[in-house]
Amino acid sequence: MEYKAPIEAYTGVVREETIGKGEKVLKIGGENALPFHFFDEGSFPNAPSFALEVLDMEPEDWAEHLIEPFKDVISDPVKWAKRCEDFDVDAVCLHLVSTDPAVKDSPADEAAALTKRVAEAINVPLLVYGSGDDKKDAEVLPKVAEICDGMNLLIGPVLKENYEVVGKAILEHGHLAWAETPLDINLLKELNVKLCHFMPPERIVIDPESTAVGYGMEYSFSLMERVKQLGVIVKDSMTQMPMIANLGKECWKTKQAMENKEQGLLWEGVTALSLVLAGANILVLRHPETLKLVKETIGGEIWQK
Amino acid sequence: MIIIGENIHVIAKVVNDAVKARDSKTLQDLAIAQTKARADYIDLNVGFLRKDTEETMQWIVNTVQEVTDLPLSLDTMNPVAMEAGLKVCKKRPLLNSASGKTDSKEQMLPLAKKYNCDVVISVINDRGCPPDVELKVDSIMDTVAYANELGIPNEDIWVDPIILPVSTAGEGQGFAKASLEFTNILQDLLPGVKSTVGLSNISNGAPVELRPLLNRTYLVMLGRNGLYSAIADALDEEFMSLCKGKKQDIVDLIYRTMDGEEIDFSSLSQEEINYVKTTKVLTGEVLYSDAWLES
Numbered sequence: 288m289e290y291k292a293p294i295e296a297y298t299g300v301v302r303e304e305t306i307g308k309g310e311k312v313l314k315i316g317g318e319n320a321l322p323f324h325f326f327d328e329g330s331f332p333n334a335p336s337f338a339l340e341v342l343d344m345e346p347e348d349w350a351e352h353l354i355e356p357f358k359d360v361i362s363d364p365v366k367w368a369k370r371c372e373d374f375d376v377d378a379v380c381l382h383l384v385s386t387d388p389a390v391k392d393s394p395a396d397e398a399a400a401l402t403k404r405v406a407e408a409i410n411v412p413l414l415v416y417g418s419g420d421d422k423k424d425a426e427v428l429p430k431v432a433e434i435c436d437g438m439n440l441l442i443g444p445v446l447k448e449n450y451e452v453v454g455k456a457i458l459e460h461g462h463l464a465w466a467e468t469p470l471d472i473n474l475l476k477e478l479n480v481k482l483c484h485f486m487p488p489e490r491i492v493i494d495p496e497s498t499a500v501g502y503g504m505e506y507s508f509s510l511m512e513r514v515k516q517l518g519v520i521v522k523d524s525m526t527q528m529p530m531i532a533n534l535g536k537e538c539w540k541t542k543q544a545m546e547n548k549e550q551g552l553l554w555e556g557v558t559a560l561s562l563v564l565a566g567a568n569i570l571v572l573r574h575p576e577t578l579k580l581v582k583e584t585i586g587g588e589i590w591q592k
Numbered sequence: 593m594i595i596i597g598e599n600i601h602v603i604a605k606v607v608n609d610a611v612k613a614r615d616s617k618t619l620q621d622l623a624i625a626q627t628k629a630r631a632d633y634i635d636l637n638v639g640f641l642r643k644d645t646e647e648t649m650q651w652i653v654n655t656v657q658e659v660t661d662l663p664l665s666l667d668t669m670n671p672v673a674m675e676a677g678l679k680v681c682k683k684r685p686l687l688n689s690a691s692g693k694t695d696s697k698e699q700m701l702p703l704a705k706k707y708n709c710d711v712v713i714s715v716i717n718d719r720g721c722p723p724d725v726e727l728k729v730d731s732i733m734d735t736v737a738y739a740n741e742l743g744i745p746n747e748d749i750w751v752d753p754i755i756l757p758v759s760t761a762g763e764g765q766g767f768a769k770a771s772l773e774f775t776n777i778l779q780d781l782l783p784g785v786k787s788t789v790g791l792s793n794i795s796n797g798a799p800v801e802l803r804p805l806l807n808r809t810y811l812v813m814l815g816r817n818g819l820y821s822a823i824a825d826a827l828d829e830e831f832m833s834l835c836k837g838k839k840q841d842i843v844d845l846i847y848r849t850m851d852g853e854e855i856d857f858s859s860l861s862q863e864e865i866n867y868v869k870t871t872k873v874l875t876g877e878v879l880y881s882d883a884w885l886e887s
Contacts, residue, residue, distance in 0.1 A: 471761045477881035484886070510762070523879050525887055 296328035297321070299522035301515070301568070302489050303332065304529055306378065306463060307412030308439045313377050315492070315568040316529030321519055322566040325589060334590035336377035336569045337578050338414055340535050341367045343393075343401055344385040352548035353539055356575050368405045368413075374575035375582070378441075380414040381405050382536070386427045387418035395427040399434035406438055414441040414571070416465070416533065421448035429456030436460040441492055441531075443467055447478055458486050465531060467494040470506050472513055479525040488528060492569070497534040499541050500558045507532070508565045515566035532562040535573035556580050593811070593835045594633070594821035596665045596686070597626035598792065600656070601637035611638070611652060619652065620659045627660045630836060631826035633686060634660060636677070637667040646676035653677045665712075665823070671699040678707040686710045688823075689752060692717030692735035705742050712788055713739060714752035715774075721754050723766070725773045728753055729781060736782055746784035750821065755789045758806065758873065758880055759797040765876040768794065768810070772875075776817040786820040794874075799882055808834050809870040812846045846871050 303317030315336055320329025345362045346354065356374075360366035368379045383398045385391040406413040415431055417424035428442055429452060443465020445453045450466070457464045466482060468474040475495055482491055495510045511530055518527040538544055538558050544551035555577040559570050563585060572578050600622050602608045610618035623634055634656060641648050653664060663683035668674055678685060689712035690700035704711035713735050715721065715728040722728045732751055739749060753774045756767040771789070778787055794810045795803035808831050811822055815835075826832060833839055845864055849855060849871040857865050869885055872878040881887075 472879065473759065473761055473764075473881045475881075476879050476887075477883045480881055480883040480887040513762070517879055521879075525881075526879065 292326065294327055295320075295324070297519045299519040299527060301518055301529055302527050304463060304489055304492065306414070306439060306441045308437065311410055311412050313412045313569075319519060321515060322564060331590050333568070334587065335563050335567060335585065337582060338378035338380040338569065338571045339371040339374065339376050339575060339578060340380045340382055340571050340573050341371065341405070342385075343381060343383050343398060344391065349539065350545045350548075350551065352551060353544075353574060355548075364401060365404050365408045368409050371575070372409060372411060374578055376411055376578065378412045378414055378569070379405070379409055380416060380533075380571045382416045383418060383427060383431075386423055387420055388423055389420070390418070392423075395430040398427050399430040402431045402440075403434050403438075406435055406440065412440070413438070414465070414531075414569075416443055416571075419444060421446050425449040425452045428453045432456040432460040432462050435462070439463065441465050443492075444494065445478075445482070447474065447481075450478060450482055454482050454486055458490065462490075464491050465494055466491050466528075467496060470496045470498070470503075470510060472510055475510075475514070476523075476525045479528065483525070488524065491528045493526070493528045493530045494533060495530065497532040497537055497558070497562060497567075499534065499537040499544075500554060500561065501543070502537065502541060504558055504561060508561055511562060511565035511567060529568035530566060531569045531571065532559070532567035533571045534558050534562060535571050539573050552577050552580065556584075560584060593815050593819070594788075595631050595826055595832070595835055596633040596635045596688075596788065596821060596823040597629070597631035597826035598635050598637070598790075598823050599626055599825065599827060600635065601667070602639040603637070608639075611648065614651065616655045616658075619655050623656045623660045623662075626826045627662055629826045629829070629832055631662065632821070633665045634662050635665040635667050635688065635823055638673065639668065640670045641668060641673040642670075645670060645673050649673040649676040650680050653680050657682055671703065674700065675703055675707075678703060678709060681709075684709055686712060686750065688712045689714055690735075690739075691715075692731050692738075694718055697735065697738055701739050701742055701744065704739075704748070705744055710748050710750060710786075711739070711744065712750045712752050714754050716754060721756070723763075723770065725770050725777075728770065728774050729777075733781065736785065746782055747786070749782075750786040750788045751778060751782065752788050752790070755791060755793045755810075757796040757798070758794055758810075759882065765873070765880050768874050769876045772813060772817055775814050775819050779818055787818070788821040788823060789814060789819065791822040791824040802882075802885070804828055804831060805866060805870050806874070807831060809846060809867055810874050811835065812843055813850060813871065813874060816847060816850065842867055850875060852877075 300319040301316040306313045317332040385393040441463045444467035445464045497507045514526045517523040538555040544554045559581045665686040665688045666677040667688040687704045690696045691714045715731045717731045753771040758764040758768045795806035873884045
C-alpha cells in the first residue's frame with residue numbers, strides 16, 4: 288500500500304500586524320499553520336523578522352567581542368542604529384536602559400527625544416523597549432509615544448502593573464503595544480484580555496519572556512509553542528497575536544557568551560533558532576553575525592509558499 | 593450530593609482562638625449555622641493538636657455534638673487525636689483522611705476498621721500527589737486493596753482525587769480535567785466506593801470575588817460525573833441550592849456546555865453567561881486567565 292503523509296488544515300490565523308509607517312514598514316505574523324509546518328495546509332505570508340538591539344547609552348557590561356562590530360559608534364545611539372542597517376536588519380530595537388532608576392535614571396523627555404532622532408535616522412521600523420521598571424516606564428513610554436506621535440512604533444514592555452497608562456498612550460498616539468508577562472500562559476492571556484478592553488487586538492504583540500539556552504530556554508519554548516497552538520488550532524482570540532522574542536539581552540549576559548565570541552554567537556544563535564521554531568515572529572538579537580547565521584539557517588524562499 | 597460543611601477549620605483565626613480559649617459558643621454557632629444550611633456532615637478540621645491532644649479533640653467533638661445531630665467528619669493528620677475523637681462520636685463518623693502514604697496506611701486505616709467508620713482515602717502516596725488520571729488510578733487501586741485486606745469494604749471508602757487550583761500556571765486546567773475524568777471512571781474501577789473532594793481548592797489563587805463561581809460550577813460538573821460528596825462552604829446559599837437540585841436550569845446549562853453545545857449568549861442572563869464561561873475554563877476548552885469572564 289502506498290503511504291500518504293497526513294496533511295493538517297488549521298482554522299485559526301495569527302493576526303498580521305504592521306510596524307512602522309510609509310517606506311519603513313515591516314509586517315509580522317499572518318500565518319495560519321504551526322511554525323515550519325510547510326507540509327501542512329496554510330501559508331506563511333511573512334518570514335520571521337530580526338532586529339538588532341541598540342542601547343541609549345554606552346554599554347557598561349558588554350563583552351569586548353560583542354561591542355566590536357559597533358566599536359566606533361557605540362557612544363552614539365543614532366550612529367549605532369544606522370550601523371545596524373549595514374547588517375540586513377528588518378528593524379532596530381532601541382533599549383532605553385539609561386532611564387532605569389538603578390542605572391542613570393535619565394529623564395523621560397531626554398529618552399523620548401532620542402527615540403525620535405533614532406526613528407527618523409533609520410530606514411527600517413523602530414522597536415522601543417523601556418527599562419523594565421514598571422513605574423519609570425509608566426513615565427517614559429507615554430512620553431515616547433507622544434513625541435513619536437503617528438510613527439507606529441512597537442513600544443514596551445507593557446506590563447500588568449502599568450498597562451493602563453502605557454497602553455492608552457500607545458493607542459492614542461498610533462503605536463503598537465509590546466505586551467510582556469513573566470513566562471505564564473494564564474497571565475499572558477489575562478494581560479491581553481485587559482488591554483483589549485480599550486485596545487484593538489491588532490495593536491498587540493505578545494512577549495512571553497525569552498530565556499537563554501541553559502537558563503530555562505525550554506520554558507520559553509514550550510510557552511511559545513502553546514501560544515501558537517492555541518491561536519492556530521483552538522482559535523483563542525487572545526493568543527492570536529504575533530510573538531516577539533527579546534533574547535539577545537538574555538544570551539549575552541550568560542557566563543558562556545561573555546567568555547568568548549564563538550560561544551556567544553552559538554549561545555545567541557541556538558536560542559534564536561529554537562525560539563523561531565517555537566513560533567516567534569520577530570526576534571531581537573545583539574550580534575550581527577548571529578543575525579546572519581540564523582537568517583541563512585531558516586532560509587528565505589520557503590516562506591513565500 | 594452530600595455536603596460536608598468546611599466552616600470549622602483551625603486555619604480560620606476565630607476557630608483557632610475559640611479552641612484555645614475553650615469558647616464553646618463560637619464553635620456551636622458555626623455548627624448550628626451549617627446544620628440550618630442543610631449540610632450533611634460537619635467537618636472538624638482541627639490541625640495537628642500537638643498540645644493536650646486527646647482532651648482538646650474530645651472537647652471539640654462533644655461541644656459540637658451538643659448542638660447538632662449531624663454526623664461529624666474528623667479532620668486531622670494526628671492519629672492520636674483521631675482516635676480520641678472517634679471514641680466519643682455519637683453518630684457513625686467519617687475519618688478524614690487517610691492516604692496511600694506508608695504512615696497513613698499503618699496508623700489511620702486500622703482506626704477506620706477498629707471504630708467501624710467511613711474513611712476518606714486520597715490518591716496521595718509516598719511519591720506525592722499524582723497529577724494525571726493514570727497515576728491517580730494506580731495509587732488508589734493500591735491503597736484501596738490494602739484497606740480491603742484490613743477488612744474495610746468499598747462501601748465505607750470515600751475516594752478523594754485531590755483537587756488542585758485551576759489557576760496553577762499553565763497546568764491547573766489539566767489538573768481540573770484529570771479529576772473530572774478520574775471521578776467519571778471511579779465506579780468501574782472500584783464498584784461501590786463513594787467519593788469526595790476538597791472542593792474550594794479548585795479556586796485557590798483565583799480572584800476572591802470569583803471563587804464561589806468556580807466552586808459551584810466545578811461541583812455541578814463533578815456531580816454529573818458521579819461525585820458522591822464534597823467538603824465545601826455550606827454557608828454559600830447559591831451553592832447549597834445548586835447542590836440540592838434547586839437550580840435545574842443552571843445545572844442543565846452547565847451540562848450542555850460540557851457536551852460541547854454552542855450556546856447562544858444573546859438569550860442568556862449575565863449570570864448564565866458566567867456559568868457557561870466558567871464551565872468552558874474548567875473543561876479546558878478555553879484557556880484560563882484570572883479575567884476569564886471578561887473575554
